[in-house]
Amino acid sequence: MNQQDNVEPSPSQTPEAAVEPSGAVSMPTSVKIDKTFPLPAIGFCLAAGPSSSPLVYVGTSDFSVYAVDPTAEKVEARVLSENRHSSYVTGLVRHGDTLVSAGYDCAIIWWNAQTGEVLRRIENAHDKWIRRLAVSPDGTRIASVADDMRTKLWDFSSGECLAVWGDYALKTPHHFPSMLYAVTFSPDGTWLATGDRTGKVLVRESATGRIVATIESPGMYTWDPKARRHSIGGVRSLAFSSDSALLAVGGIGHVDNIDHLDGVSRIEIFRWQSGERQCLIEDNKYKGLVEAMRFAPGNQWLAAAGGNNDGFISVFSTVDGKMLAQEKAPMHVHDFEMHSPSAQAETEFSLIAVGYQQGVVVGIRNS
Amino acid sequence: MQSPQRPVASRASGSGESIPIEPGPGITGQDMTSQGIASQGITRRSILRNAAAGASAVVASDMTFLNQLRSAEVADELKKQEKRVILLWLAGGASQLETWDPKPGVKTGGPFRAIPTNVPGVRISELLPELATRMQHTAVIRSLNTKIADHGQGADLMECGRLNDPGLKYPDLGAVVARELGRLESRVPDYVSLYTATEGRRKGTSGFLGARYAPMFLSESMTPPNIVRQDSITEIAHQDRAALQNALSRRFANARRSQAVDSHTSAYQRVNGLMASAELFDIEKEPADVRARYGGTQFGEQCLIARRLVEAGVPFVKVARAWWDSHGQNFETHQELCADLDHSMSVLLDDLAERGLLQNTLVITLGEFGRTPQINASLGRDHFASAWSCSLSGHGVRGGSVWGKTDDLGQTVVEGEVGAADLFATILQALGIDHSHEYMLGARPVPLADFGAKPIREVLA
CATH class of the missing domain: 3.40.720 (Alkaline Phosphatase, subunit A)
Structure with missing residues (x-):
């Protein structure tokens, strides 16, 4: 890690953990798939509806955004509008009644989540395929990352482009097009992290664009110089802890045969402000890409999901990287949302994941 | 027995009778018929007879014999088109x-x-x-x-x-x-x-x-192995050796003209040519x-x-x-x-x-x-x-x-x-090579593209 500045944690964020009455931290002990539901195509991205609604929204490989109620007895995917993207939908965020989606067609679309009406459409938001969107916690800004290797900041309400940052190399060290896969805001919106194909993570001040830390995670990138002469991997997911002190970087470890996603799923957790890597997690049981991660509110554990031809949902201790519980998913998972369905002690979480032609509802429990 | 690995003739087809073969671009119709071959004193029957005559003659003639079967003008013209x-x-x-x-x-x-x-x-x-x-x-x-x-x-x-x-x-x-x-x-x-x-x-x-x-x-390098002059031999010595070999060969060949001698001389020239071609692989040039x-x-x-x-x-x-x-x-x-x-x-x-x-x-x-x-x-x-x-x-x-x-x-x-054969035939036709030409392996005719191959005329100029 190359730290450009000494950065203090955001004052509004203090470390917290779910603490049992005895004082012991409550940690999950099981991950269980409670329900599966079909999707009409590959689900690449997911945005939860308002807390009052059971709906989730899913961006898919048939260029559409669907509204899905996973709690329904018979789960159906309702297309939000026939006015679709023209390629895979790979980024989706929501604030209030507005959804914003992005895709490989380089377009960003604002939708009324209730009616499906298209509120705004920016056709050439990027010059190449948009990989992900993130929304600031206050819902005022959207960040997009794309294979033009630019990060763009947009005003959520007006659609105005507020900033363009192009701090990544367009090509890999081996002269091939690079890709900018992952983006996330810190929980208070102060920081914005992005990650590319070569394992380079930048953390910047979201208000100014000033880069405050560069993390190199080369283990996420496999270049095969001899047998196949191309590469695989990249930083596919990023997550800040609730206090912003930790940054998890997800992807895949070394792959011998890059025809397949046959490498260990890999997570590195950094104390990014000091440059210390807190732990490295490499799971050889459930292989493939780590496509999405979320810290538990107390920051003591982290949920991660992804896969190769199969999928996984795993829970790891963020202290030492120990696997706490995991479950094989029936599909490669591309994205998930996690919440605590009840206010009681944060000992039970519900996770909704989408991926290859289906979705799952998963319970994460400590009993 | 004749080795099945050896071609002994070309451009014969079918029954040994005069069978017209569709002309390819740049090749005359006369050249492309077995009648044309016959006009050079070679018939399908003679080819088969040659093939049956035994391995020794066949092996000795090798590709040179193939060239005799084909119109020299046609073959040369094709090759000259580079x-x-x-x-x-x-x-x-x-x-x-x-x-x-x-x-x-x-x-x-x-x-x-x-x-x-x-x-x-x-x-x-x-x-x-x-x-x-x-x-x-x-x-x-x-x-x-x-x-x-x-x-x-x-x-x-x-x-x-x-x-x-x-x-x-x-x-x-x-x-x-x-x-x-x-x-x-x-x-x-x-x-x-x-x-x-x-x-x-x-x-x-x-x-x-x-x-x-x-x-x-x-495979291992973009430069051919083993064609570079050894450091122990100077460039001048290398050229002198080649000149001496050339002079001796020419004197020998003048006295004893034969295919074998020509082949021997050609092989030496070829090796020298390959050595000289090493720099073709050097993109620093x-x-x-x-x-x-x-x-x-x-x-x-x-x-x-x-x-x-x-x-x-x-x-x-x-x-x-x-x-x-x-x-x-x-x-x-x-x-x-x-x-x-x-x-x-x-x-x-x-x-x-x-x-x-x-x-x-x-x-x-x-x-x-x-x-x-x-x-x-x-x-x-x-x-x-x-x-x-x-x-x-x-x-x-x-x-x-x-x-x-x-x-x-x-x-x-x-x-x-x-199919694959059709594609092969198309590529050959694009190059002006008649895909239906046949090599003879013993008595077995083997067309350049597989039997039944049809070139895609619509993609050809």
Whole structure:
């Protein structure tokens, strides 16, 4: 890690953990798939509806955004509008009644989540395929990352482009097009992290664009110089802890045969402000890409999901990287949302994941 | 017994009677008939008689005997036209949906768009934007159905245009072209094959044509091994030795004229030529702006070597670009590899055209198969040989043409199905080589392209 500045944690964020009455931290002990539901195509991205609604929204490989109620007895995917993207939908965020989606067609679309009406459409938001969107916690800004290797900041309400940052190399060290896969805001919106194909993570001040830390995670990138002469991997997911002190970087470890996603799923957790890597997690049981991660509110554990031809949902201790519980998913998972369905002690979480032609509802429990 | 590995005659067919053979471009009808052969004192019956006469005569005559059977004028004229082939071998199997036959908007189509090209009505994948502006050079075949979706056998089939028979190994395209277009007096190799990656590496085979037409194979380095003069011998000494050998040979040959002596002398000249050709592989000899134009990838550098080789007279150069076998992350893989193909091939076509070489050079993209329309859970595509694509650019093809059609999902060929033999025949015809010419292996006629092969006339110029 190359730290450009000494950065203090955001004052509004203090470390917290779910603490049992005895004082012991409550940690999950099981991950269980409670329900599966079909999707009409590959689900690449997911945005939860308002807390009052059971709906989730899913961006898919048939260029559409669907509204899905996973709690329904018979789960159906309702297309939000026939006015679709023209390629895979790979980024989706929501604030209030507005959804914003992005895709490989380089377009960003604002939708009324209730009616499906298209509120705004920016056709050439990027010059190449948009990989992900993130929304600031206050819902005022959207960040997009794309294979033009630019990060763009947009005003959520007006659609105005507020900033363009192009701090990544367009090509890999081996002269091939690079890709900018992952983006996330810190929980208070102060920081914005992005990650590319070569394992380079930048953390910047979201208000100014000033880069405050560069993390190199080369283990996420496999270049095969001899047998196949191309590469695989990249930083596919990023997550800040609730206090912003930790940054998890997800992807895949070394792959011998890059025809397949046959490498260990890999997570590195950094104390990014000091440059210390807190732990490295490499799971050889459930292989493939780590496509999405979320810290538990107390920051003591982290949920991660992804896969190769199969999928996984795993829970790891963020202290030492120990696997706490995991479950094989029936599909490669591309994205998930996690919440605590009840206010009681944060000992039970519900996770909704989408991926290859289906979705799952998963319970994460400590009993 | 005569070895089945040895060809003993060519261009005979069927029953030994005078059978007209359709003339190829640049070849007269008289030349192309067995009557024409007969007019040179050689009949099919005599060929068979020769074949039956025994191995010794056959082995001694070897390819020289083949040349006697063919009209010397025809063969010479073909060779003088200095036609060349560069085969860009997309090893592992590139996706037709991400290259020449995009299907945007359907469930098998993947995320990429089809983009217009400079030929009205022809669209290709957006991953090939540079080639899209050069489609006036290129014919696309979208209807290959070659059935074999296994790497090894698929490569056997697509390299040779047919599968080996028991006891009979066929020559690959490079060896056939080297045989048909290479010149005996040439001081450069007839067939150079570059395959640097290790996965799926194949040397190429000259099959029954023998070692004379085997490729100069470069795998570990882009410079041929063992052709550089040893440091212990000075350049002056090397030249003196060659001059002495040449003088002695000439004196000996003047007194004892024979094919064997000519062959011996030719072999020495050839070795000296190959040694002198070492610098053809040295791209440092190119101006910096030319090297920069080809880009920094190894494939780009090898395309530049291919251009240098064909410019120097090498009839067939194969550049293998491995490895397209994208069972996982097909789209990411094609974003990388198509960028490499798109840029390197575009620069190659431009460079050939600017030097006046494209009018005599056929550039082919081909692999062992394509990839499944179905997208698997790893966002990969698997092996697929039922409906896939290749391209032919430059000499002998009707640029901008598209042959064949697959269904809406890309799962089957619905128009203009093409097999490996048909493609082989098409390539040979583009070069002015009659695909129906036959080599004789003993009493067995073996056509250059497999029996029944039909060239796609619609893509030929």
